[in-house]
Amino acid sequence: SQQGEEDPQALSIQEGENATMNCSYKTSINNLQWYRQNSGRGLVHLILIRSNEREKHSGRLRVTLDTSKKSSSLLITASRAADTASYFCATSNDYKLSFGAGTTVTVRA
Amino acid sequence: EPEVTQTPSHQVTQMGQEVILRCVPISNHLYFYWYRQILGQKVEFLVSFYNNEISEKSEIFDDQFSVERPDGSNFTLKIRSTKLEDSAMYFCASITAWTGELFFGEGSRLTVL
Numbered sequence: 001s002q003q004g005e006e007d008p009q010a011l012s013i014q015e016g017e018n019a020t021m022n023c024s025y026k027t028s029i030n031n032l033q034w035y036r037q038n039s040g041r042g043l044v045h046l047i048l049i050r051s052n053e054r055e056k057h058s059g060r061l062r063v064t065l066d067t068s069k070k071s072s073s074l075l076i077t078a079s080r081a082a083d084t085a086s087y088f089c090a091t092s093n094d095y096k097l098s099f100g101a102g103t104t105v106t107v108r109a
Numbered sequence: 110e111p112e113v114t115q116t117p118s119h120q121v122t123q124m125g126q127e128v129i130l131r132c133v134p135i136s137n138h139l140y141f142y143w144y145r146q147i148l149g150q151k152v153e154f155l156v157s158f159y160n161n162e163i164s165e166k167s168e169i170f171d172d173q174f175s176v177e178r179p180d181g182s183n184f185t186l187k188i189r190s191t192k193l194e195d196s197a198m199y200f201c202a203s204i205t206a207w208t209g210e211l212f213f214g215e216g217s218r219l220t221v222l
Contacts, residue, residue: 043152090211101151
């Protein structure tokens with residue numbers, strides 16, 4: 001299966017701290033995407049990084065991609081209570097996105 | 110901002126009944142998807158749909174499932190005879206090109222009793 005697997009499964013941090021989560025996958029990809037899901041809601045796209053890119057920034061988000069290690073990381077800087085959510089990586093290939101199990105991030109005020 | 114809309118938001122049904130979940134994708138999108146998320150678990154791919162036919166389907170998407178785009182706007186998922194294990198959130202998503210970002214609806218929660 002090409003789907004990503006996130007690590008850690010859960011993360012609890014203090015407001016203002018950085019949150020880092022990792023994603024590993026198994027097969028070649030066109031791109032890798034990160035999504036956020038608030039409890040009971042739909043998934044919201046955060047950022048997309050193509051297979052020929054190594055790093056990408058969007059606001060307080062920083063994503064890296066290492067295709068040789070088949071891994072990606074998502075860094076959320078200066079976390080806020082509103083960042084509390086589950087974060088999923090998704091790999092794109094074969095006309096679908098395959099999602100990992102997600103990292104649940106809790107930001108304590 | 111354009112969005113994917115899904116109805117119903119919650120449906121409760123008896124085991125063995127047929128269920129139809131409806132989605133209105135974003136109007137200029139070409140690829141449509143159904144995903145499923147059992148409570149607390151990962152988001153699982155069910156089926157992708159392009160040019161009025163299924164592009165790919167997972168092993169979950171067995172003969173009990175079907176998809177249809179009956180008109181230019183709606184995209185439906187039908188479960189012919191629901192089982193208890195079909196209880197989940199079902200998400201519809203659409204995309205302009207298959208290498209881009211997916212736009213998800215808010216989901217339809219299906220509870221099978």
